Amino acid sequence: MMPPFKTVIIEDHPDTQELLLNLISKYGPDYEVVARAENVQQGVHIISSYQPDIVFLDIQMPDGTGFDLLQNVNYGANNAFEIVFVTAHEQFAINAFKFAAFDYLLKPIRLDELQKTLDRLSKKLRRAIPQGPSPDLLSEHLPGLQRAEKMAVPCQGGFEIIKLKQLVFLQSDRNYTMLHLDSDKKIISSRTLKVFDELLNQHGFFRIHQSFLINLDQVIKYSRQNGGEITMKGGAILPIALRRKETFLNIFKHLFPRK
Numbered sequence: 255m256m257p258p259f260k261t262v263i264i265e266d267h268p269d270t271q272e273l274l275l276n277l278i279s280k281y282g283p284d285y286e287v288v289a290r291a292e293n294v295q296q297g298v299h300i301i302s303s304y305q306p307d308i309v310f311l312d313i314q315m316p317d318g319t320g321f322d323l324l325q326n327v328n329y330g331a332n333n334a335f336e337i338v339f340v341t342a343h344e345q346f347a348i349n350a351f352k353f354a355a356f357d358y359l360l361k362p363i364r365l366d367e368l369q370k371t372l373d374r375l376s377k378k379l380r381r382a383i384p385q386g387p388s389p390d391l392l393s394e395h396l397p398g399l400q401r402a403e404k405m406a407v408p409c410q411g412g413f414e415i416i417k418l419k420q421l422v423f424l425q426s427d428r429n430y431t432m433l434h435l436d437s438d439k440k441i442i443s444s445r446t447l448k449v450f451d452e453l454l455n456q457h458g459f460f461r462i463h464q465s466f467l468i469n470l471d472q473v474i475k476y477s478r479q480n481g482g483e484i485t486m487k488g489g490a491i492l493p494i495a496l497r498r499k500e501t502f503l504n505i506f507k508h509l510f511p512r513k
Contacts, residue, residue: 256380257286258283258284258285258286259284259285259286259307259308259375259376259379260286260288260304260305260306260307260308261278261282261285261286261287261288261306261307261308261309261310262287262288262289262290262291262297262300262301262304262306262308262309262310263275263278263287263289263290263291263310264290264291264292264293264296264297264300264309264310264311264312264315264320264323265290265291265292265310265311265312265340266292266293266312266314266315266316267312268292270312270340270361270363271290271292273363274310274340274363274368275287275290277363277365277368278310278368278372281365281368281369281372282372284372284375284376284379284380285308285372288304288306289303289304289306292315292316293315293316293317293318294315294317294318294319294320294322294323294326295317297309297311297315297323298323298326298327301323301327301335302327305334305335306335307335307336307379308335308336308337308338308356308375309335309336309337309338310338310340311323311324311337311338311339311340312339312340312341313339313340313341313343314341314343320339320341324337336356336375336378336379337355337356338355338356338357338358338359338371338375339355339357339358339359340359340361340363341358341359341360341361342360342361356371356374356375356378357371357374357375358406358413359371403417403418403419404416404417404418405418405421405453405454407433407441407443407445408443408444408445409441409442409443409444414441416433416435416441418454418457418458418469419469419471420435420436420437421433421434421435421436421469421472422434422435422436422468422469422472422486422487422488422490423466423467423468423469423472423486423490423492424447424450424459424466424467424468425447425465425466426446426447426464426465426466427442429444429446430442430443430444430445430446431443431445431446431447431449431450434488434490436472436487436488438488447461447464447465447467450467451467454467458470458471460498460501460502460505461498462484462492462493462494462495462498462502463492463493463494463495463498464495466492466493468484468486468492469486470505472486472487472488473485473486473487473506474486474487476494476502476503476506480493481493481494481496482494482496482499484502
């Protein structure tokens, strides 16, 4: 019989910490909570001491964030445990998946959502799959890891997981962003285009205009007409800003050098 998975809870609110402990103990027979912490400093210490399999991690704490903690334990280099972020703030969804979180639970914690997470974790860990970023809930990887395949897009009521290769271009609409997918599907996100640019510019996307961020893999034509236009798969024709044109053309010269 396999031993229970070593679990730690890092949460600054005592009530939420107790709730997680009780729910995991009662409804997660595969798990054993071996330690708890209420801030980043304590969390770094218990992770180093207990070498857990799973970490339930709050995002906002008195001495920093859950993201600070993961950087302090050098998570990107070893990925020795699974992460389940626990927070009251939906706006952290993109950063949560930036660290390849296994899952993301919103406060107040719902028993049915926690049970689903525990069941999925058990299946993954008992299949003896090497621990690390979950391929099912993956956005941008940490530096040094493979190129991202998926992204969590915050939208009304939660977030939606999309494959980056299906994303043709993103269009700014004031404080919102319209994501255009290759299936003609469109997703409206409350995040600005600047946020998406910061997440995607190292993953094959390029800001051609203050209003457009494109997937370079989805480009089918460039024309000097009207000062510079780019035709995307699906037929969309987008303008390119003068100051971004030289960089864009140099990218394609590098990708397809002339002989």
